[in-house]
Structures are given as C-alpha cells and as structure tokens.
Amino acid sequence: MINKIPQAAVPRLSLYYRVLVESRGKDYVSSDELSKLTNFTAAQVRRDLTYFGQFGTPGKGYEVEALKKAILSILGTDKNWDVVLAGVGNLGTALLSYKGFEKQGFKIICAFDNDLRRVGKTLEGIKIQDISELGNTVKERNISIGIVATPGEGAQEVINILIKSGVKAILNFAPIRPQVPPSVGLLNIDLSIELERLAYFLTKSKS
Amino acid sequence: MINKIPQAAVPRLSLYYRVLVESRGKDYVSSDELSKLTNFTAAQVRRDLTYFGQFGTPGKGYEVEALKKAILSILGTDKNWDVVLAGVGNLGTALLSYKGFEKQGFKIICAFDNDLRRVGKTLEGIKIQDISELGNTVKERNISIGIVATPGEGAQEVINILIKSGVKAILNFAPIRPQVPPSVGLLNIDLSIELERLAYFLTKSKS
DNA sequence: AAATGTTAGTTAAATGTTTCACAAATACTA
DNA sequence: TAGTATTTGTGAAACATTTAACTAACATTT
Numbered sequence: 186m187i188n189k190i191p192q193a194a195v196p197r198l199s200l201y202y203r204v205l206v207e208s209r210g211k212d213y214v215s216s217d218e219l220s221k222l223t224n225f226t227a228a229q230v231r232r233d234l235t236y237f238g239q240f241g242t243p244g245k246g247y248e249v250e251a252l253k254k255a256i257l258s259i260l261g262t263d264k265n266w267d268v269v270l271a272g273v274g275n276l277g278t279a280l281l282s283y284k285g286f287e288k289q290g291f292k293i294i295c296a297f298d299n300d301l302r303r304v305g306k307t308l309e310g311i312k313i314q315d316i317s318e319l320g321n322t323v324k325e326r327n328i329s330i331g332i333v334a335t336p337g338e339g340a341q342e343v344i345n346i347l348i349k350s351g352v353k354a355i356l357n358f359a360p361i362r363p364q365v366p367p368s369v370g371l372l373n374i375d376l377s378i379e380l381e382r383l384a385y386f387l388t389k390s391k392s
Numbered sequence: 393m394i395n396k397i398p399q400a401a402v403p404r405l406s407l408y409y410r411v412l413v414e415s416r417g418k419d420y421v422s423s424d425e426l427s428k429l430t431n432f433t434a435a436q437v438r439r440d441l442t443y444f445g446q447f448g449t450p451g452k453g454y455e456v457e458a459l460k461k462a463i464l465s466i467l468g469t470d471k472n473w474d475v476v477l478a479g480v481g482n483l484g485t486a487l488l489s490y491k492g493f494e495k496q497g498f499k500i501i502c503a504f505d506n507d508l509r510r511v512g513k514t515l516e517g518i519k520i521q522d523i524s525e526l527g528n529t530v531k532e533r534n535i536s537i538g539i540v541a542t543p544g545e546g547a548q549e550v551i552n553i554l555i556k557s558g559v560k561a562i563l564n565f566a567p568i569r570p571q572v573p574p575s576v577g578l579l580n581i582d583l584s585i586e587l588e589r590l591a592y593f594l595t596k597s598k599s
Numbered sequence: 600a601a602a603t604g605t606t607a608g609t610t611a612a613a614t615g616t617t618t619c620a621c622a623a624a625t626a627c628t629a
Numbered sequence: 630t631a632g633t634a635t636t637t638g639t640g641a642a643a644c645a646t647t648t649a650a651c652t653a654a655c656a657t658t659t
C-alpha cells in the first residue's frame with residue numbers, strides 16, 4: 186500500500202463516529218461541521234477519511250448513516266468481540282461494571298483473579314474464576330481480546346498465558362511495559378505516567 | 393528555545409525513572425542498558441536525556457542516583473501535588489483506592505459526586521462531598537490537578553468549574569473531548585476508544 | 600443552461616520526531 | 630604515557646504526520 190495510515194488517525198475515527206451518532210436527524214454532514222464538533226481541523230477530517238476510502242459527495246458532504254456504517258466496519262466494531270478480564274480489584278471491578286463497552290460490541294465474558302476471597306463471587310453476572318483456569322477458558326472460548334488489570338507483579342506472567350492461549354490484542358493497565366510478540370496488539374494505559382505528564386506540564390508552565 | 397522537546401519524550405522519561413528505581417545497587421547505567429530495559433533504542437535514550445540537559449559521562453554512563461533526581465525534578469514529581477477527584481462511581485472509587493499515586497507525590501485530597509447516596513460517605517479516609525461544593529473547595533485548598541471520572545453528561549460542566557476555580561491540569565476519563573483554554577493541560581483517557589483501537593488492529597491483521 | 604458557491608479529494612509544503620553515524624570525552628590497560 | 634575501548638552528545642538524514650493550497654466534482658440559484 187502506498188498510503189500508510191497514521192496510527193493517530195484511528196482514534197480520531199472513533200471520535201468522528203461518536204459525533205455522527207449525536208448528530209442524529211441530519212442526512213449529510215460536511216468536514217467543516219465534523220471539524221467544529223471534534224476540534225480537529227476540517228482538512229484533517231477529510232484527510233483521515235480518505236485514508237480509508239472515499240465516502241463523501243463534493244458540494245454536499247458525507248451521508249451520516251453511510252459514514253457511520255463505514256467507520257464501524259473499518260474499526261471492526263460492527264462485529265461483537267468477546268473480552269477476558271484478568272484482575273478484578275478496584276480497577277477491574279470498575280471495568281466490569283462499565284456499561285459503555287457493550288454498546289460498542291465489547292463484552293467481558295469471563296473474569297479471573299488470584300485472590301481466593303474474590304474467586305467464586307459473581308459481579309455483573311460474571312462469576313470470577315481462579316487465575317489457574319485462565320488459559321484453558323480463553324482457549325475453549327476462543328477469546329481474542331484481553332484486559333489486564335492486575336498489579337505490576339505477575340502481569341507479564343498473566344499476559345504470557347493470554348498470548349499462549351490465543352489472545353491477539355491486550356489492553357494493559359498494569360504499570361509495566363510487557364513484552365509481546367509483534368503479532369499481538371498491545372496498548373498500555375499507565376495512570377501514573379499520565380499524572381506525571383500533567384505534573385511536567387505544570388512544572389514547565391510555571392517557569 | 394531552539395530544541396523543542398517532543399511530547400512523546402515525557403512519558404519515556406517516566407519509564408527511564410522506573411527502570412532506574414529497579415536497578416538499585418548499580419552506580420552507573422549506560423544508554424545501552426537503559427535501552428535494553430525499556431525497549432527504546434539507545435540513541436533515543438541519549439537524545440531524550442539531552443533534551444533536558446547533560447547528565448552523562450562519556451565512557452562511563454549515567455550516574456543512577458543523580459539521574460533519578462534529575463528526572464524527578466524535570467517531571468515535577470519531586471514536589472507533592474494535591475489532586476481533586478470529581479465523580480466517585482466505579483472508576484472514581486478505583487482511582488481513590490489506587491495506592492500507586494501517593495508514592496509518586498500525587499494525593500487525592502477531596503472527592504465530589506452529585507449522587508446523594510454517595511455524598512457523605514467516607515472512602516479511603518476521604519469524605520465524599522456534594523458536587524455543589526466543588527468550586528469553593530478547590531479554590532480554598534488551591535488545588536491544581538483534577539481527575540474527572542464522571543459520565544459524559546455533565547463532564548464539561550464539571551471541568552468548567554474546575555478551571556474557573558484554578559485547576560491547571562486535568563486527567564479526563566469521561567467519554568468526551570472537553571474544551572479547555574490553552575493554558576490548561578488536558579489528557580484524555582477514553583477506554584472505549586482504546587478498545588476500538590484494538591478492534592481495528594484485529595480487523596486489520598486478519599486481512 | 601449558465602453562473603456561482605460549496606465541498607471532497609489530492610498534491611505539496613511544513614512541521615515534528617526518530618534514527619544514524621561519528622567526533623569528542625572519559626576510562627582503562629599495559 | 631600511549632594506546633585502546635567505551636560511551637556520551639549531536640549534526641544531519643530519514644521518516645512520519647499534519648497543515649495548507651489547489652483542483653475537480655457536485656448542488657443550487659437565477
């Protein structure tokens with residue numbers, strides 16, 4: 186392919202989709218309107234969309250429903266994805282309870298923990314299993330997305346099990362940078378690092 | 393300034409600090425070793441560090457303790473930061489309970505919610521206050537960092553209050569892209585968007 | 600049907616970031 | 630002390646992304 190798609194364009198697509206959902210009632214929307222709704226420039230909106238195809242009509246704009254469908258299909262959110270959760274502490278529980286995921290086709294279908302006080306309990310309709318069953322369950326149920334919300338210690342081990350069992354994409358909240366083979370997608374969300382970025386911003390803007 | 397610092401260098405600095413902490417016992421560490429520990433290239437390690445100053449000794453490397461202190465000072469994590477939390481649902485509770493923040497100098501000192509069932513309760517030693525008191529409390533206590541963990545509706549309003557009351561940096565978990573003046577630092581963590589990025593990765597790698 | 604205005608798609612320039620390669624500085628060894 | 634091995638810091642090149650300017654297509658108005 187000649188046109189490489191910038192990494193950063195993908196989350197922007199998600200945002201275009203959101204504002205399209207909110208602009209129910211309109212038949213067409215222009216890059217200029219999308220620009221105002223997302224705070225990206227109109228040029229970037231057009232550029233981003235053409236990375237993935239041609240969706241618009243000159244003089245008119247983009248057909249809302251068609252563009253919505255197209256973005257869903259590009260992102261893969263027109264399918265349903267089964268998700269496994271490893272680590273059901275405070276954060277894990279919060280993720281399990283978050284209603285937003287299911288709307289977008291992501292369903293946490295099983296959850297694991299190594300704390301025996303939690304194992305066996307049911308949260309949001311999901312029975313927490315012992316971490317020792319992680320590998321087999323993931324294999325049996327053929328799950329391809331994993332969320333890791335364990336402490337840093339042991340996170341790499343959990344991730345190794347996930348990968349060995351066929352998981353192809355991981356959202357990692359543990360404060361480590363796990364090793365994964367290139368075939369596996371990895372996104373790290375590291376709360377401490379984000380706060381440190383803010384602290385840097387504050388320190389810098391004072392000087 | 394001639395050398396503008398790439399945005400992306402800042403979170404890398406956080407990671408250098410982490411591996412330095414873990415390499416206790418060593419007096420000196422080379423860019424090559426830091427490279428292996430962080431999976432960034434050695435050239436990037438050196439480049440990143442020189443954005444902020446000259447910390448190394450040719451032929452020897454970087455003195456661990458000195459570099460640790462320098463990074464702390466650059467990031468601003470050598471100071472203590474008071475943090476306000478808006479929204480004490482599942483995610484907010486998880487953040488309130490997360491022990492990692494305090495170690496890095498971030499302390500959530502007050503929390504607010506608009507749900508009367510939560511207001512008045514005490515979590516992790518912090519009494520949840522009514523959202524109507526948010527502005528005054530932030531002003532009185534002179535807080536400069538805010539974490540927003542409310543639903544999307546109302547998040548912009550909460551953020552407006554934070555900014556009006558003197559908050560200068562915001563970590564936003566609500567699924568919106570808030571408007572903030574350029575003088576205010578903003579980082580968005582949007583869980584749905586992260587999952588959609590993974591879905592895109594999976595969709596793409598199958599084709 | 601012609602003229603005008605709007606808007607997507609494309610090409611080129613500008614900006615920002617990372618990588619490469621090497622000189623200069625220091626440490627080590629004999 | 631001279632010579633060799635390390636390792637930093639950095640100019641320049643390579644790469645990636647965003648912004649801006651332009652072109653062509655379509656819609657609307659008269």
